[in-house]
Structures are given as structure tokens and as C-alpha cells.
Amino acid sequence: MSSPHVRQLQYLSRVFGELLGEFEPESVAVLGVAGGNGLERVDPHRVKRVVGVDINPAYLDLARSRHGERLPGLELVCGDIVSCGLSPSSLDLVYAALVFEYLDPAAAVGRIAEWLAPGGVAAALLQLPSASCGKVSETPFRSVRVLEPHIRLVDPAVLRALFAGHGFGEVRSGTETLESGKRFFLGIYRR
Ligand SMILES: C[S@@+](CC[C@H](N)C(=O)[O-])C[C@H]1O[C@@H](n2cnc3c(N)ncnc32)[C@H](O)[C@@H]1O
Known part of the structure; x- marks a missing residue:
């Protein structure tokens, strides 16, 4: 039996795999x-650019x-999502899982809107409030647990409105x- 932490990782990975299969992004x-x-x-024969x-x-x-x-072409950018420099209109799919909780959602949606190519897809996975669980899964990694005080859960309605403000419709x-009892929201948006 895997731990709740491992199962959460598997879930986040599975969602990403499904998005790759559905939207077939090149970047x-x-x-x-x-x-x-x-x-x-990620199949490197299908996806040309991975950031x-x-x-x-x-x-x-x-x-x-x-x-x-x-x-081999993996681009790893160390920086704050809100201020890092990725080329505008250069991405077909942006996946942001359990990260909106750590930053200013309005600023992050603005950056995603800037980076996506026309017709590009944004997928945002949020943690929802849950009576039975802490915000961070039980994990052996202290570096993850110290993040807990910095987490602010984001209301899916707020996220939807932010994407709508940049001309995105909700795909689903x-x-x-x-x-574990932890609850998650997945929203997929396209302009
Ligand atoms: C809960 S983890 C994300 C889990 C990951 N998506 C997965 O599938 O396992 C949150 C991550 O966001 C990063 N992070 C938090 N705030 C950030 C910011 N402003 N800019 C870039 N990364 C940030 C943290 O360093 C951490 O690695």
C-alpha cells in the first residue's frame, strides 16, 4: 500500500498524462x-518542448x-512564476497543479495567458477545503511540510473568473x- 503522499503524486501525474493524451500539445x-x-x-517523440x-x-x-x-531538451527555469521570463505565445499546454495556493492567482493567470499560444490550454488543479485533512499531505519531506503556513486555498469560482477576464472559456x-479524504478541483480553460 502506498502512502497518501505517494497516492497524491500519482494522482497529479495521472491528470497530467490524461491532459497530454487529450490535447496532444507540441509544447x-x-x-x-x-x-x-x-x-x-511525456513522450519526447510527441512533445517537442517541455518546460x-x-x-x-x-x-x-x-x-x-x-x-x-x-x-534531453527539458528546460528547467528556476524562478518565480509571477516574474520569470518565458516567451509570449509559445506554449500549447500549461499545467499548474497545487501551485496557485502559493502565489497571487491573478498574477499567475496573467502570466499563463501571456505564455499560451492561440488555442492553447491551461489546466489548473486546486486543493479544496476538507474537514478530515491538513492542507499538506503527510510526507517524509520536511521541505514540503514547512510550506503549509504559506498555503492559501483558492476558490475555483475565483480562478474561473480570472481566466474569463483574459478571454478563456472553461472546457470543463x-x-x-x-x-485520504483530500479533495481537488481540476479546471481546464482555453482561449
Ligand atoms: C505542492 S508543490 C507542487 C506539486 C507538483 N506540481 C506535483 O505534481 O507534485 C508546489 C511547488 O510550487 C513551487 N512554488 C511555490 N511558489 C512558487 C512560485 N511563486 N514560483 C515558482 N514555483 C513556486 C514550490 O517550490 C513547490 O515545488
């Missing part, structure tokens, strides 16, 4: 990529050591509850 960015969870889903952004350089080192050989959205 993709994973925001808050951390140690590269989900990048194992990962994270503010924590140690996580990016891990992502590079895990995925750099299989994804839904919620999922893991065995």
Missing part, C-alpha cells in the same frame, strides 16, 4: 514542477536528474476526492 510547461512528478508521462518552472533550485536538480536523460471542470 508544454509544468508550473511548480518540483522534482518533476508527471514528466514521466518546468519552480522557485526551488534543489527540486529542479532532482527533476533534472530524474528526467534529463530521457527528455470537476472534483476528485482521494482515499
